[in-house]
Amino acid sequence: MSDSPIVPVILCGGSGTRLWPRSRAAKPKPFLPLVGDSTLFEATVARCTPEAGFAPPVVVTGAAHVTHIEAQLADPAGSQVIVEPSARNTAAAIALAALRLPADAVMLVCPSDHHIADPAAFRGAALAAAQLARQGWLVSIAIAATAPETGFGYLQRGEALGDLGFRTARFVEKPDLARAQQFIAAGTYAWNGGIFAFPVGGFLRELEEHAPAILTAARRAVEAGRSDGHLFFPASGNFAAAPSISVDYAVMEPTAHKAMVLADMGWSDIGSWDALHSALPRDAAGNSCKGRAELVDCRNVLVDSDGPRVSAIGLEDVVIVVDGDEVLVTTHAGAQLVGKLPGAANQ
Amino acid sequence: MSDSPIVPVILCGGSGTRLWPRSRAAKPKPFLPLVGDSTLFEATVARCTPEAGFAPPVVVTGAAHVTHIEAQLADPAGSQVIVEPSARNTAAAIALAALRLPADAVMLVCPSDHHIADPAAFRGAALAAAQLARQGWLVSIAIAATAPETGFGYLQRGEALGDLGFRTARFVEKPDLARAQQFIAAGTYAWNGGIFAFPVGGFLRELEEHAPAILTAARRAVEAGRSDGHLFFPASGNFAAAPSISVDYAVMEPTAHKAMVLADMGWSDIGSWDALHSALPRDAAGNSCKGRAELVDCRNVLVDSDGPRVSAIGLEDVVIVVDGDEVLVTTHAGAQLVGKLPGAANQ
Numbered sequence: 303m304s305d306s307p308i309v310p311v312i313l314c315g316g317s318g319t320r321l322w323p324r325s326r327a328a329k330p331k332p333f334l335p336l337v338g339d340s341t342l343f344e345a346t347v348a349r350c351t352p353e354a355g356f357a358p359p360v361v362v363t364g365a366a367h368v369t370h371i372e373a374q375l376a377d378p379a380g381s382q383v384i385v386e387p388s389a390r391n392t393a394a395a396i397a398l399a400a401l402r403l404p405a406d407a408v409m410l411v412c413p414s415d416h417h418i419a420d421p422a423a424f425r426g427a428a429l430a431a432a433q434l435a436r437q438g439w440l441v442s443i444a445i446a447a448t449a450p451e452t453g454f455g456y457l458q459r460g461e462a463l464g465d466l467g468f469r470t471a472r473f474v475e476k477p478d479l480a481r482a483q484q485f486i487a488a489g490t491y492a493w494n495g496g497i498f499a500f501p502v503g504g505f506l507r508e509l510e511e512h513a514p515a516i517l518t519a520a521r522r523a524v525e526a527g528r529s530d531g532h533l534f535f536p537a538s539g540n541f542a543a544a545p546s547i548s549v550d551y552a553v554m555e556p557t558a559h560k561a562m563v564l565a566d567m568g569w570s571d572i573g574s575w576d577a578l579h580s581a582l583p584r585d586a587a588g589n590s591c592k593g594r595a596e597l598v599d600c601r602n603v604l605v606d607s608d609g610p611r612v613s614a615i616g617l618e619d620v621v622i623v624v625d626g627d628e629v630l631v632t633t634h635a636g637a638q639l640v641g642k643l644p645g646a647a648n649q
Numbered sequence: 650m651s652d653s654p655i656v657p658v659i660l661c662g663g664s665g666t667r668l669w670p671r672s673r674a675a676k677p678k679p680f681l682p683l684v685g686d687s688t689l690f691e692a693t694v695a696r697c698t699p700e701a702g703f704a705p706p707v708v709v710t711g712a713a714h715v716t717h718i719e720a721q722l723a724d725p726a727g728s729q730v731i732v733e734p735s736a737r738n739t740a741a742a743i744a745l746a747a748l749r750l751p752a753d754a755v756m757l758v759c760p761s762d763h764h765i766a767d768p769a770a771f772r773g774a775a776l777a778a779a780q781l782a783r784q785g786w787l788v789s790i791a792i793a794a795t796a797p798e799t800g801f802g803y804l805q806r807g808e809a810l811g812d813l814g815f816r817t818a819r820f821v822e823k824p825d826l827a828r829a830q831q832f833i834a835a836g837t838y839a840w841n842g843g844i845f846a847f848p849v850g851g852f853l854r855e856l857e858e859h860a861p862a863i864l865t866a867a868r869r870a871v872e873a874g875r876s877d878g879h880l881f882f883p884a885s886g887n888f889a890a891a892p893s894i895s896v897d898y899a900v901m902e903p904t905a906h907k908a909m910v911l912a913d914m915g916w917s918d919i920g921s922w923d924a925l926h927s928a929l930p931r932d933a934a935g936n937s938c939k940g941r942a943e944l945v946d947c948r949n950v951l952v953d954s955d956g957p958r959v960s961a962i963g964l965e966d967v968v969i970v971v972d973g974d975e976v977l978v979t980t981h982a983g984a985q986l987v988g989k990l991p992g993a994a995n996q
Contacts, residue, residue, distance in 0.1 A: 323960075596991055607976070610974045610975055610976050612978065614977075615977075615980060615987065616979060616980035617967070620978070631961045633962065639945055639946075640960075643962070644960075
């Protein structure tokens with residue numbers, strides 16, 4: 303089955319409140335050109351081109367994002383967009399896609415709001431993961447861990463599976479700093495970035511075994527759904543019955559067939575303004591500016607303005623964002639709290 | 650001559666670039682409500698009311714500011730506005746006013762862009778200074794020095810002149826920190842705030858003795874000037890010949906008849922954003938907000954926005970100003986550099 307297609311399944315669900323005020327409910331994070339000229343969604347699609355051996359993508363998203371997706375897909379008519387009637391987390395979203403694909407296909411599940419600096423490394427890892435998936439493994443593309451981050455889950459690698467990857471010994475939820483430091487010191491842990499290669503049939507079997515309610519709800523929603531060109535609308539009443547559980551908890555933790563492929567590809571989840579700052583080109587003083595800015599005696603300052611000029615003096619490790627009627631000024635450390643600001647929470 | 654009038658002479662010259670972007674060439678510092686609801690100019694006029702024994706004011710200003718002055722004077726028709734043909738510093742500006750007043754009047758020279766928290770204390774000091782001026786003294790209303798500031802000139806007090814004030818032993822230009830600390834420790838120095846009470850005739854005699862070119866130029870400009878209602882326009886060609894020297898250097902340093910009256914009146918020159926912050930009401934964390942603001946984990950932060958909401962996280966000793974198409978974010982220490990920013994310098 304080495305010729306079975308690799309189908310990118312692109313999940314467009316999150317709202318990205320931690321990148322408020324640039325990311326807003328009406329135009330959230332995946333659809334913004336946060337790094338370079340492409341949006342994160344466009345770059346996600348572009349990493350999986352037909353030339354590189356990938357089938358046209360399946361996008362799973364909510365109705366609010368369809369307009370952005372239509373505008374940003376390279377080939378809308380050649381793609382498939384599954385419009386979730388409600389947000390039921392990643393296990394149900396991936397189930398919808400699996401039920402619309404041939405059982406022998408390989409799904410390459412990709413979040414749409416991450417940045418990958420080295421797309422060639424990503425493709426190499428994706429192809430290795432697809433090979434393992436064809437052998438029946440549910441494969442995580444695991445991110446080489448470069449620091450004891452407490453904001454990510456970790457994957458512990460087990461025995462080698464040829465030279466393609468490893469069994470996944472266990473999933474670890476976001477650890478505290480001491481444990482994260484142990485993981486880095488041990489050298490056998492990688493970050494869980496939410497990128498997976500699944501055999502469609504194998505994934506559905508594991509879902510049936512470990513989270514049957516999700517499979518049942520998704521199946522009924524697909525069976526009662528309707529197509530409109532390249533858009534597919536699962537039936538809302540049926541889908542709402544799906545438990546809202548991540549694919550990590552629903553399938554990857556319990557399955558006995560989990561594997562991982564290590565990827566060192568300049569990955570970032572762009573999970574906060576300081577994470578975005580780290581992913582951007584910076585000058586010798588660590589500053590990065592988008593829009594009109596004048597910086598005096600500043601170090602590690604990120605300015606992102608959609609219009610007004612920003613003049614900054616004497617700042618260090620600070621992010622300044624101007625977006626229409628909102629101005630955000632935060633320390634790098636404070637950036638974790640952006641999603642809890644009144645402006646971000648009450649959109 | 651104890652019944653001679655005390656005429657407030659209000660100098661409206663500066664551009665206030667260190668309070669950019671709120672202070673702009675088109676609407677500079679004196680005409681902004683920086684502290685409370687009144688502008689600094691309005692508050693300057695209001696400190697010297699007829700009820701408190703002052704004559705109607707004489708305002709000396711440039712053509713660019715006349716519209717603001719007309720709008721903000723309590724009684725424009727009852728006041729006199731002298732429109733300088735060009736900016737020639739304070740000695741020439743005061744000379745213009747002196748030449749338009751009776752020789753037996755007392756001029757109370759006031760900058761228009763300072764804040765005085767205790768107007769009653771100011772009036773008490775002004776009346777004492779006027780009494781000394783009627784005795785022939787050129788009197789500084791000296792500011793009780795509360796910290797070793799290096800941004801102000803200092804006045805050293807000499808022998809007492811009854812219980813009204815003191816001779817001024819000497820003028821000291823802006824000192825370095827070590828000298829400023831010596832001055833504070835000595836206890837005999839006060840700040841030079843640029844507020845003076847002068848006998849009109851005595852001032853003109855001292856000007857003739859120590860800076861005759863200024864007097865000649867001002868006299869010719871007034872003699873060839875024209876009135877238009879309460880506006881007076883000195884002749885431009887003549888006035889341009891006046892050397893541009895401050896009244897401190899031109900008259901107060903060289904004169905043998907200098908005196909000072911000490912005033913503890915909550916004075917601030919609002920000479921920078923951090924100085925403004927110190928003059929404003931602050932909450933328990935030292936924060937002060939004007940306009941819409943959300944502060945999280947902030948200490949000693951000043952927010953001043955003319956429209957957009959400002960959300961700030963984790964900042965300390967920072968000033969954030971939003972004014973139309975300009976956003977300023979500076980540390981308190983950096984606030985001294987605001988006037989050198991491209992936006993402030995190239996208006």
